[in-house]
Amino acid sequence: xxxxxxxxxxxxxxxxxxxxxxxxxxxFLTSVSRDGFxxxxxxxxxxxxxxxxxxxFVINKPEYAGASILLTRANFGCGSSREHAPWAIQQYGxxxxxxxxxxxxxxxxxxNNGMLLIQLSKTNIDLLFNxxxxxxxxxxxxxxxxxxxxxxxxxxxxxxxxxxxxxxLAGLDFIGSSEQLNPQIAxxxxxxxxxxxxxx
Amino acid sequence: xxxxxxxxxxxxxxxxxHVVGKLNPSTDLLFVDRHxxxxxxxxxxxxxxxxxxxxxxxxxxxFATMDHNVSTQRRSIDAAGETSRKQLEALATNCSENNIPxxxxxxxxxxxxxxxxxxxxxxxxxxxxxxxxxxxxxxxxFGALAFGIGTSEVEHVLATQTLPQQQAKTLKVEINGxxxxxxxxxxxxxxxxxxxxxxxxxxxxxxFCGSAIAAMSMEGRxxxxxxxxxxxxxxxxIAPDQTTFDYIKDKAHAPQAQHWDAAVQxxxxxxxxADAVFDHTVTxxxxxxxxxxxxxxxPEQVMAVDQNVPSPASFSDAxxxxxxxxxxxxxGLEPGQKLTDCQVDVxxxxxxxxxxxxxxxxxxxxxxxxxxxxxVRALVVPGSGIVKRQAExxxxxDIFKSAGFEWREPGCSMCLGMNDxxxxxxxxxxxxxxxxxxxxxxxxARTHLVSPAMAAAAAIAGKFVNxxxxxxxxxxVAGEQA
Numbered sequence: 272x273x274x275x276x277x278x279x280x281x282x283x284x285x286x287x288x289x290x291x292x293x294x295x296x297x298x299f300l301t302s303v304s305r306d307g308f309x310x311x312x313x314x315x316x317x318x319x320x321x322x323x324x325x326x327x328f329v330i331n332k333p334e335y336a337g338a339s340i341l342l343t344r345a346n347f348g349c350g351s352s353r354e355h356a357p358w359a360i361q362q363y364g365x366x367x368x369x370x371x372x373x374x375x376x377x378x379x380x381x382x383n384n385g386m387l388l389i390q391l392s393k394t395n396i397d398l399l400f401n402x403x404x405x406x407x408x409x410x411x412x413x414x415x416x417x418x419x420x421x422x423x424x425x426x427x428x429x430x431x432x433x434x435x436x437x438x439x440l441a442g443l444d445f446i447g448s449s450e451q452l453n454p455q456i457a458x459x460x461x462x463x464x465x466x467x468x469x470x471x
Numbered sequence: 472x473x474x475x476x477x478x479x480x481x482x483x484x485x486x487x488x489h490v491v492g493k494l495n496p497s498t499d500l501l502f503v504d505r506h507x508x509x510x511x512x513x514x515x516x517x518x519x520x521x522x523x524x525x526x527x528x529x530x531x532x533x534f535a536t537m538d539h540n541v542s543t544q545r546r547s548i549d550a551a552g553e554t555s556r557k558q559l560e561a562l563a564t565n566c567s568e569n570n571i572p573x574x575x576x577x578x579x580x581x582x583x584x585x586x587x588x589x590x591x592x593x594x595x596x597x598x599x600x601x602x603x604x605x606x607x608x609x610x611x612x613f614g615a616l617a618f619g620i621g622t623s624e625v626e627h628v629l630a631t632q633t634l635p636q637q638q639a640k641t642l643k644v645e646i647n648g649x650x651x652x653x654x655x656x657x658x659x660x661x662x663x664x665x666x667x668x669x670x671x672x673x674x675x676x677x678x679f680c681g682s683a684i685a686a687m688s689m690e691g692r693x694x695x696x697x698x699x700x701x702x703x704x705x706x707x708x709i710a711p712d713q714t715t716f717d718y719i720k721d722k723a724h725a726p727q728a729q730h731w732d733a734a735v736q737x738x739x740x741x742x743x744x745a746d747a748v749f750d751h752t753v754t755x756x757x758x759x760x761x762x763x764x765x766x767x768x769x770p771e772q773v774m775a776v777d778q779n780v781p782s783p784a785s786f787s788d789a790x791x792x793x794x795x796x797x798x799x800x801x802x803g804l805e806p807g808q809k810l811t812d813c814q815v816d817v818x819x820x821x822x823x824x825x826x827x828x829x830x831x832x833x834x835x836x837x838x839x840x841x842x843x844x845x846x847v848r849a850l851v852v853p854g855s856g857i858v859k860r861q862a863e864x865x866x867x868x869d870i871f872k873s874a875g876f877e878w879r880e881p882g883c884s885m886c887l888g889m890n891d892x893x894x895x896x897x898x899x900x901x902x903x904x905x906x907x908x909x910x911x912x913x914x915x916a917r918t919h920l921v922s923p924a925m926a927a928a929a930a931i932a933g934k935f936v937n938x939x940x941x942x943x944x945x946x947x948v949a950g951e952q953a
Contacts, residue, residue, distance in 0.1 A: 344790065434495035
């Protein structure tokens with residue numbers, strides 16, 4: 272396995288409380304497919320009313336074309352549970368999001384799609400935004416050693432839940448791992464039926 | 472958490488009683504008692520199942536409705552546009568192929584998933600309830616652990632009737648005292664969000680308690696728990712009591728007569744132990760809460776309706792200051808402005824937060840005998856077929872219609888504008904829904920979250936109104952039943 276979980280250009284989205292309605296607006300949610308959401312990501316910020324790209328939105332700036340690490344601030348992904356939000360972000364090309372905090376449902380949805388979400392203190396997030404102000408950044412993320420590597424031997428450690436780390440490193444099958452407990456599920460159903468028959 | 476293991480919070484009791492087994496040192500597999508599904512977040516889950524040759528483990532514990540993108544003008548699957556029709560058809564096909572009960576548009580009880588769950592008696596104390604929708608927190612009003620999930624998790628629950636979980640932190644929100652007249656559960660939860668912030672509940676399950684909660688109806692408790700997600704809480708919870716049991720009794724899916732006493736006996740064990748330790752506690756004096764209104768673009772940007780729009784400079788935190796500047800620009804508001812001077816273009820009474828019969832009664836009592844102001848477009852969208860029929864039987868629908876409101880079919884409607892019920896760019900909307908995010912009700916739409924009575928008063932006056940400063944509420948609406 273490669274030492275580096277992800278590497279690439281960093282796009283700084285300097286906002287708090289980015290909600291999933293912003294990440295992908297309602298009109299794109301009528302799809303029955305899991306694909307095709309990249310163009311819809313951040314739609315209202317990314318495109319002007321006439322449909323042309325908004326040159327002021329950070330994602331559209333030429334220096335961030337091809338970015339694969341998204342840097343943002345607190346409570347990213349709040350609001351609606353729509354998994355279309357991480358799908359859009361991942362399909363656009365981001366596989367790592369670094370933020371001060373994430374909304375719970377968005378966090379789980381992203382991990383379930385194999386994305387790495389790194390939570391850091393406000394002080395460290397400020398430091399990372401400062402780095403981005405110095406010019407486009409290219410970072411490597413080593414998940415095994417839990418480090419963001421800036422080059423020139425500079426690095427910043429991060430914490431991650433051990434279970435999530437193992438899942439991301441091993442690429443475990445979300446449903447398959449639970450199915451290994453099928454006998455226990457069957458036992459639970461039996462005792463539930465006996466003790467609380469009204470539950471069905 | 473290093474708590475005494477013999478004392479537990481309500482959340483911890485429900486969690487512990489659903490552990491099927493351990494997946495990892497900190498991850499448990501929990502059994503799910505009710506899985507509610509709708510058209511928007513389920514199609515990819517069913518495709519995933521098919522692709523992996525998996526089947527639905529417990530279709531008998533799975534219930535579906537059509538709500539998010541249905542037309543509220545006509546009860547036809549074709550009425551909401553081509554892509555919506557395909558999505559609704561996919562739900563119908565997936566349900567029929569897997570024997571999942573579905574309240575489709577031909578069913579008289581169809582409605583918003585978080586309105587029909589309780590109405591049908593599917594929601595009961597002590598359960599774990601999940602749905603691919605963040606407002607699943609609504610069902611916590613019954614002392615059920617209920618939370619929103621994503622589509623990968625929907626697929627997981629369909630396949631296994633379980634979900635991997637880790638223990639959340641516990642937050643106690645104790646609200647004591649009496650609410651002033653005109654102050655509703657909507658105002659209470661908006662005030663709580665204003666106090667804790669839109670991320671204040673991240674990582675927590677919030678339990679609401681105190682005398683003000685004990686005095687609340689089930690519908691009020693649902694409104695309260697519904698919006699716990701707007702402060703980031705994983706779930707909202709209220710310990711079940713006689714009010715809860717009385718609500719559930721005789722509902723279609725309530726425990727059958729022969730099990731009723733045993734069920735109630737179990738439900739009575741569902742409370743936080745007196746000495747249970749919460750990770751965080753907030754206490755609020757109910758009498759201090761006044762009618763609330765949001766001024767910004769997230770639910771923590773809220774104030775009492777008689778306050779002035781805050782100045783960004785008043786926020787000491789730089790990020791909150793910038794957020795306020797951005798919000799005021801988007802909302803077309805000036806610092807110091809009074810929202811009671813502010814014209815409204817659209818009034819929306821509906822959504823899983825405020826579309827139940829008590830909400831409609833409260834709105835109708837304000838509307839009765841009056842007319843919607845010229846130039847205001849006003850909609851009432853009942854939460855379900857049952858709510859709609861009852862409102863019609865009580866004469867509420869006639870009150871709304873003669874005042875100039877549009878009286879619609881059940882659905883999520885203008886809360887998120889997935890169908891054609893949208894607010895136009897630049898328009899200002901008094902909305903009883905739950906999110907005032909940029910673009911939520913339509914690109915460029917300006918949403919102000921309020922209670923049903925405040926929304927109704929805004930429709931009549933054509934601008935926001937401090938209903939607490941008005942004459943006492945009109946006498947009970949004709950036909951209203953206790």
